[in-house]
Amino acid sequence: MEIREPKADEAARIREVVDSSMTTSFRLSPGQIDGITDDQFGDDSVDEKRDDEDTLLHVAESGEDIEGATITGFVEGRLEDGRGEVNWLFVDPEHRGQGIGTELYETATETLRDRGAEHVCVTVLEANTEGHQFVERFGLEHDGDRRIEVAGESLVKYVYTDSDVDVDLPAESNADSADDEDADSAEFPETETTDGQLTATSDDGKTVYVAREEEESGTAASFFVTYEDEDRAEQYGFYCANCGSLDVSMAEMDRLECSDCGNAHAERSEESYDDSHL
The missing domain is CATH 3.40.630.30 (Gcn5-related N-acetyltransferase (GNAT))
Structure with a gap:
């Protein structure tokens, strides 16, 4: 070689x-x-x-x-x-x-x-x-x-x-850096900020709370865990930051997929990798 x-x-x-x-x-x-x-x-x-x-x-x-x-x-x-x-x-x-x-x-x-x-x-x-x-x-x-x-x-x-190395990442790659309403609307479409809480509305009119610190990466944008209550006691599902949809399904292997835009995430497992591949 x-x-x-x-x-x-x-x-x-x-x-x-x-x-x-x-x-x-x-x-x-x-x-x-x-x-x-x-x-x-x-x-x-x-x-x-x-x-x-x-x-x-x-x-x-x-x-x-x-x-x-x-x-x-x-x-x-x-x-x-x-x-x-x-x-x-x-x-x-x-x-x-x-x-x-x-x-x-x-x-x-x-x-x-x-x-x-x-x-x-x-x-x-x-x-x-x-x-x-x-x-x-x-x-x-x-x-x-x-x-x-x-x-x-x-x-x-x-x-x-x-x-031991710190890398300066582009600001737009860090969703948690959005700390005002204008930034939220850009990073989190179809959401509102009320009393410091980021919320989205389901198709049936239900208000859910988006947990910005509970993030899963996606192929187009991140997914975020959502809750039915402000205290985050009951999980509702997931929010797609690519299109703002709450219509996110979870299949086998913890695979997330947005039904509206196709944004997807699949949890990696050590069993799926063989050191000899590369």
């Missing part, structure tokens, strides 16, 4: 790796995967990133393919204001279990530090069902969430850092 920078004519193979990896391991629709792949890894995007001195691109090349060497993994990072970030890492599902992901991660973080990064964080899409525990294997801790816009989609990324 060789870790190297990609060549100008290898964008198509990178997209294949990204598409197959996301199809296998991400809770995203085919349309969302196509949008991310085209937006982030199209020919023009890869060329721009290759020419950007602050962006790091590495591929893993294996000689196992019957036609010769082939790209089996890809990592992207960026250096900005003395901080390094690994923001995409993919391994072809057909080549997992060979330590490719680990080699890409370690090479990327070492390269970013060599280029001047004082510390390196890693961001993982909430919808990546296997990437979170892969990152945690390196001693990183979930430090906060960041919302990104990709191909018209609003997605949530988890930020992982060393335990």
Whole structure:
């Protein structure tokens, strides 16, 4: 296995790796995967990133393919204001279990530090069902969430850092920072603030209380626990911060899904992850 920078004519193979990896391991629709792949890894995007001195691109090349060497993994990072970030890492599902992901991660973080990064964080899409525990294997801790816009989609990324490192997250990624009525209306659609309590109204006219500190991440926006009473003695259900709906269902594996907009969250379990995957 060789870790190297990609060549100008290898964008198509990178997209294949990204598409197959996301199809296998991400809770995203085919349309969302196509949008991310085209937006982030199209020919023009890869060329721009290759020419950007602050962006790091590495591929893993294996000689196992019957036609010769082939790209089996890809990592992207960026250096900005003395901080390094690994923001995409993919391994072809057909080549997992060979330590490719680990080699890409370690090479990327070492390269970013060599280029001047004082510390390196890693961001993982909430919808990546296997990437979170892969990152945690390196001693990183979930430090906060960041919302990104990709191909018209609003997605949530988890930020992982060393335990002794503080990362400045964009203000809009922290819903709890909304401390006035204008901010509440922007972060929590279809709600009102009454006597300091954030409330929403169900379709049958019932007032429920939204617990901003009880949050579950979603693919489009967070979910928040709701209560039938101000004292929060009886739980009502969940509130979707993407569209303001209270019509949120919970299925097996603690999967939340908004019936109105499709925003979803599935609780990860250690049983769903195998250390050999990446």
